[in-house]
Amino acid sequence: MIKIPKDYSEAKKWIKPIFIIMIILPIVLIYFAINMRKNSLPELFEAPSFNLIDQNGIQFSSEEMVGKYWAVNFFFTKCRSVCPMQMSKLKTFKEQYPGIGLELISITVDPQHDNPERLKEYIQEMSLNEKKWSFLTGDKDEIRNIVVNGFKSGMDEVQNDGLFDIAHANYLLLVDKNNVVRAVVRFDEQNFEEKLFGLYQNISD
Structure with a gap:
């Protein structure tokens, strides 16, 4: 053995x-x-609280976004410079990633003209998909406070070649489910849609 x-x-x-x-x-x-x-993106700042009105004339509270991933941009329907490009890229983004759990919010910086009825017309004119996409209007001073102090973005009435215009940010802010802004994406960046999707994947569950 x-x-x-x-x-x-x-x-x-x-x-x-x-x-x-x-x-x-x-x-x-x-x-x-x-x-x-x-989850490597930095926490930039907390998104502001707000109560506005959507394209259907319904009260919209930022509290509805708690626990969701969302992105916000600023525009107005008379804008002929960067706004059509913004909407075109967001439209393409939604078409490329139809099942994504990211909600879009577009806040007008010209609420005196852009009432819910005008927003609804604009959506149809631009052939935009309203699913998970809210277009918001409200009181002018309140919106200025939301944009400038809340989202720390520029907004100013200017004369452009003798015509009335509103200068505003040409970027989108990405917000996580804890209501914290995590990224800023310029609309004029190359491959905007792919970059936004990648950033969303970075912060999502």
């Missing part, structure tokens, strides 16, 4: 646990690496 050395028996007890660790450890490391990258 062959006598197995005692030290071999002791070593054999450790083979299985070590083998298990060698399998599990890489999986755990990969999991944490993915999640660290997934």
Whole structure:
């Protein structure tokens, strides 16, 4: 009968646990690496609270967005400079990613002209999909406060070649489910739609 050395028996007890660790450890490391990258965007600032009116004439509260991922931009229906491009890119984004859980909010910076009826007409003129997309209007001073102080964005009435115009931000702000702004995306960036989708994936569950 062959006598197995005692030290071999002791070593054999450790083979299985070590083998298990060698399998599990890489999986755990990969999991944490993915999640660290997934939520790597900085927390910029808390999105403001607001109560406005949507394109259907219904009161819209920012509280409705708690627990959701959303993005907000600023526009007005008379705008002939950057606004059509903004809406075109958001329209393309929704078409490219129809099942995405990101809601869009577009706030007019010309509420005196852009009432709910005008917003509804604009949506039809631009052939925009209203699903998970709210167009908001309200009191002029309240909107200025929301845009300038709340979202820390520019808004100013100017004369452009003798014509009335409203200068406003040409970017979109991405907000997480905790109501914190996590990214700012310029509409004139290349591959805007793909970049926005990637940023959304970074902060989403």
